[in-house]
Amino acid sequence: MAKPPELNPFSSSSIFSQKTSRLPDDTVFYAIFPDTSLNSSAAVAAASLQSLHLQILETLSPFTADYIWQHEPFNLSVSSAPKPSCLCSDHLPHLHGKLRYGDNLEDEWFVVFLLFEASRRFPDLSVRVWDTDGEFLLIEAAFHLPRWLNPDNSLHRVLIRRGDLHIVPKDRLPSPNLEDSLKFVANCGEESRAAESVQAVVKNRISEYPERARMNVHMVRVRVPASVAQVLKHEPCLISLAVEGFYDRDIDTMKYAAKMEWFLVKGKDEELVRVSVRMSRAMYAQLVQQTFQAPRCYPMPSRSDAAAYIEAELGMKIACGFEMMYQQRKREGLEGKGGTWEAFRESLERNGYFEGLLPGSQEYRRLMQNAKEYYRSRSLFSRASEMMSAPVRRIDEILALPYSEDDFKGQEVPPSDDDSWLYNGEDDLNSALSERQRELELYEAKHKNKQKSKMQQDTGELSNTNVDEFDPSEIAKTMKAFVRKVSSYKGAEVPENRNLKEVDLDMNRFIRDIESIMKHQGFEDIASGDNIEEGSSSDLDFGKVCIMFYLIELTVLIVA
Template sequence: MAAGTSSYSSIFSLKNSRPPDDTVFYSIYPDSCLSSSSAEDLHSLHLQILNYVQPLTAPYIWQHQPFSLSITPAPVPHLSGHLCFGDNLEDEWFVVHILFEISKRFPNLSIRVWDSDGEFLLIECAFHLPKWLNPETSTNRVFLRSGRLHILPPSIFQETPNLEDALRLLASQDGKDSSTSAPDAVQLHLNKKIGEYPERAYGNVHKVRVLVPVSVAWLLRHEPCLISLSVEGFYDRDIDSMKYAARMERLLPRGKQEEMVEVVVRMSRTMYAQLVQQKFQAPACYPMPERSNVAKYLEAELGMKIACGFEMMYQMRKKQGAEGKGSTWEAFRDSLERSGYFKGLLPGSNKYKTLLEKAEGYYQNSSLYSRARNLKDVDLDVDQFMKDMESVMGLRGSDKNDSDIDLEEGSSSDLDFDDDYEEGSEHADDIDEDGENEFMHSYSDALNKELKATTLDKTFVHANEETSKKKDEGTSNVDDEMEELTPVDVDFNLVKNFLESYSSQEGLSGPASNLLGLMGLRLPDDVGKGK
């Protein structure tokens, strides 16, 4: 069992390979990076930060990948990382909270954080920012330091500062009264948002009881965060990966004879919605209970989706040649090589061995080692495992994270304007109902005229279409310019096209099924066929 479990756990321990869409990026610059500091100092800081944040991140389940840092040697030596948050914005703001806490614990650091949209912290505080600050003028001006947001003003740098000059200025500042500290209104607004964490992030973790094969239970017991890979594999499945789920060769080798166990799984609420909202037929080889026991069947159905997600992710990564390359120690050692830690020494030399032993000591005291040590020689004691499962099930009924999260009081879109807000600006409330109806009628007429000149008009169903046809048969000589325009039946066309889109998905994930799931609706498989 040990050889088998270690082989697929190595694949599951790989870093997430999703493209950087919906991704938050961050860079941590120690003041010492501006001097001739050694690579060893940066590695020491790296491990100190990882160990500091480990208690913060341990109770949390990330949507796609955990918070991580790596050493970047150029252009200025620093620590950097990125995290794909996907559909779960809680991940992004939890990262911001972690970075603020790091800046408080290590005051001699300057931190940058941004996402696919740019400086999203400025977007959050948009109504309180000075007028000169915009996306074009914010380059190398926005940092976190000592638990506060810092904005480098034009009174110090009229032109866009380069990164090293900006870092030197920040390193020379002292305390919250520094000339670079953002206005108090900005700090208060940002602190109100971040102050909800980490409790809000922990409240986003959902517990659910499922029935899964013993191999899947083993994975989730030793590495609970791997649930994110399972949900990703299931939610992003395609025709090729579904072939692996149909056979379940790795995680269900004995088919319906495989031992099934009941476990409590922790996942984000977004993951839970992604699993529940999609209808998925269990593979023929998968053991499912009778539908008469509804509660047990639902537990087994959710567990089946998790198991299939693991199988698809495992097989796809194995196919890509990833097996055996997931060692966190190897990744850590490679980062040391790239950053020049070994100073060009030959492997096997006495000095090289000394540095290697020191690095191993750092690694074994880090959270990386504590997370990975149960994976590279594992012997699964089935009897002890079942006892552990029973102890976990003793927590039945103690779930207090299932309560809904209270909605936050306002956001950046609330009417929280500064003194420069102009009262004469236009609001949606200024448009009365008559004016809105008149606009919509005019818009509809213009749209119909455009459609009449194209074949696109034939793809829409119009109101009173049958009456219109009869009229056309009796007045075929009426000039087209004088023809009565019948409006498009928007509601009917929306529903018709929506159902056709759902039917074309053939049970796979897609826009229509995702939208229906968010609305809490489930349609039969044959909907829209032949209609």
């Protein structure tokens, strides 16, 4: 069987191709492992991976079609056994991707929703998702996790399958590798399925998607140069790079904004046109909440017309963002060969796809036809990704088309969306904090109930032995009575005429009382070893142990 064409050969900047294990900030990573990767030969698994890749993208495309991503769109690439390229597996064929979400956490949780949806639609696969913080799904459900689970032993344990979160139990796999966990979840899913409380917290976090993703989009009416309007008309998603260019500006890129050589050719004689721009709420906030002086060459309207000035000011920031982004990328030569068919074909040749066959031979033509069909299918879903990675070339293509200011005149431009959400964020923050506080209170109440139940159980055990209820004050009285006795330089002395009954001690009763103190103070955890991994054997525990032995030693002195 011929080798499948390797996907995404032009993404040399992908984190999965880096040698280092250091993860970039504000980036979510994900990997999808079909069961065929575990049960089939590498060749069969890699072949089926192509079909699964397109099926998943086609299934998820209705959710992502009109979404504006903060930095880069959701995408998947193929990692096959002959050319492993993903940090999470060095030999299992799988799909993988990464997405930088920056300041927009909505992007990260939208990705989580998409992955849960993919696992629900395709039941014979398992999904991993993590970010710079590690297993962030566990962080979300921190108050509901089993006590044995911690960051040190969670690696490879957390997977998504059939729309549920799975945690591979420690008693079944003490130290699993990724393949072990994938096999366990596929074959013993009932055992690995996380508790309902954990499921509820994670699913509640994504329950409002995909509607929440649509709510995250903000429409705003602006006045921009015709060149900017032309670019956004053909490629609305390029607003992401424009806002990024504006928000991440520095002294060097500001020089480009001061001249506006590409997007403001006529200078102050440029006529601004009114258009409606779609962006995420995070992008809108980044534009609105930064003070930025318009370049001298920019044709800003008079402040006396407040509405027109506000629209032009926001449009000016977008135009300057486009200029800075375009000029910087052009200077640094970040375009490469982009996503053209020629670049794709050359990558196939470099990776041995044609297996040394002579061009024009029957087998060569068959492989070439397969590659062309695959490229055409793939391009339907990866166009946005390729265009975002090569914006300079695409902008040049758009601005090479005929256009003028008249193309945008006389059009009905809807008013901007209400942006009160930008100033009412305190309510949302308080709501989120209150929700976390409730989780903490429930967690503490549950913990206290467990302790109370243990105490009642211990008390019941003492009652069953027909012994009076333990009173800690009795031990204190015994100690005080002892230290009141006569002391000399030789130590504590007992009077010769002492009443022997007065210091008689029921040793069995005393030991039971000591044991009761230990149980009440949590010494049973030390004895059982349940919390050793969690580090509960602290200096305080050591102090309690010392006190216990001191009391026992003191008892021996009293009895003696």
